[in-house]
């Protein structure tokens with residue numbers, strides 16, 4: 326196994342990714358940042374220099390379980406103190422499973438300022454995938470706002486509440502095109518001919534087969550991705566082989582990754598559109614477009630056809646159907662434990678707490694503490710966070726998930742769930758009506774678990790029934806994932822084994838939702854965690870702390 330070393334410098338630069346000039350967080354001058362390429366079993370070492378003038382940073386390796394290195398998870402407030410402006414911090418971890426992963430900032434709402442990239446882990450030499458292809462490409466889909474992450478965060482925590490709204494653009498591998506004729510003085514400088522916002526191009530050699538590794542790191546949007554005139558065969562999801570199935574459009578939620586196989590088997594005399602489109606929310610964000618360039622046509626030549634319109638935004642059924650189609654590849658089934666030791670039902674609601682709009686789980690809205698949990702627990706730094714455990718469920722007899730509720734008993738807390746080491750835990754995500762009293766309204770939330778993959782045992786509509794729904798679980802060939810949607814007014818059932826010593830976030834991957842409290846933290850086997858590196862310390866109660 327090899328050691329892959331990277332030297333990164335994080336700073337702000339002006340970029341015009343969607344033709345509108347804006348301050349963007351870059352790594353070595355780029356956004357998306359450099360792609361990390363490794364082979365299974367390799368060690369990745371990233372030496373990160375924070376060259377932001379007055380801002381801290383932390384980077385999370387999304388999908389990497391960090392077995393034995395929970396301090397390298399990069400989650401500010403959970404596993405480390407933020408990296409101070411001017412400091413250099415070294416992340417070191419093992420990539421123990423082949424697959425498609427990502428990295429991104431995990432501090433405040435920094436992710437959506439452009440700090441993200443791809444992390445691709447190949448099989449060791451001599452092993453082969455259960456599918457074949459000639460070329461391998463990584464693409465990250467994103468949505469894009471013209472307002473800074475700071476302005477957005479300020480609006481979200483203001484009274485009255487100012488919602489971030491729908492994004493201005495959709496980016497494909499960091500490139501989009503805002504229509505400059507819609508620019509207002511507030512928008513900023515818009516230049517449609519800036520080469521930074523030329524369309525992203527993927528070149529196809531006719532007759533060849535492509536593996537596209539598609540990840541989404543949207544701040545808000547659920548997306549549909551499609552390639553005009555081509556079907557896609559889904560073969561991998563979040564690092565696990567899928568029982569292959571064919572789609573025309575791939576639904577993808579923030580935090581998910583998929584590999585699809587595409588054959589360049591269409592008329593080679595022209596180019597084709599690749600389209601990303603917002604689904605599950607209505608708005609007027611224009612679709613993201615990239616060019617699939619059939620070699621040797623000119624890569625910039627626009628396809629002669631209009632881009633496909635994509636599915637209707639409110640076609641929930643097709644999205645649910647795709648979720649249900651994702652099963653483990655028959656030759657790579659990791660059988661789930663048939664029973665669990667603990668069931669935690671997590672009701673997702675919108676609340677108002679002290680006049681502020683928040684998201685809550687079982688009426689508890691999550692706040693990050695000043696002292697990261699990993700350090701506070703491992704080094705027994707006293708009660709630096711609320712010790713009352715959060716509830717394992719909600720009152721299912723009195724709470725009507727279809728009705729807007731006042732949730733007057735909602736609170737804010739930084740308390741966490743402490744799990745018995747090696748126990749089997751079911752997490753049931755329960756969706757509900759938002760605070761909107763005027764219409765039926767429930768949002769799709771993609772939930773991401775750090776430190777583990779979970780088995781996706783089932784999805785259902787309406788209120789989860791503890792006695793009958795588990796009988797319908799797929800205990801035969803469920804896919805394992807690290808991110809999964811809970812659909813509107815529905816539930817999603819997950820199972821995992823709490824066998825990775827550390828403290829791990831589980832949260833909605835919508836940047837503003839997590840910022841507004843939509844998450845929890847789990848602890849397991851803290852006494853088994855090895856010696857913490859002092860580089861993760863320096864904030865909160867760890868400030869004066871000296872390792873004995």
Ligand code: C2O
Pocket residue numbers: 385387400429431580773775830832834
């Ligand atoms: Cu990709 Cu905690 O996030």
Ligand code: CU
Pocket residue numbers: 769770771833834835838839843
């Ligand atoms: Cu959410």
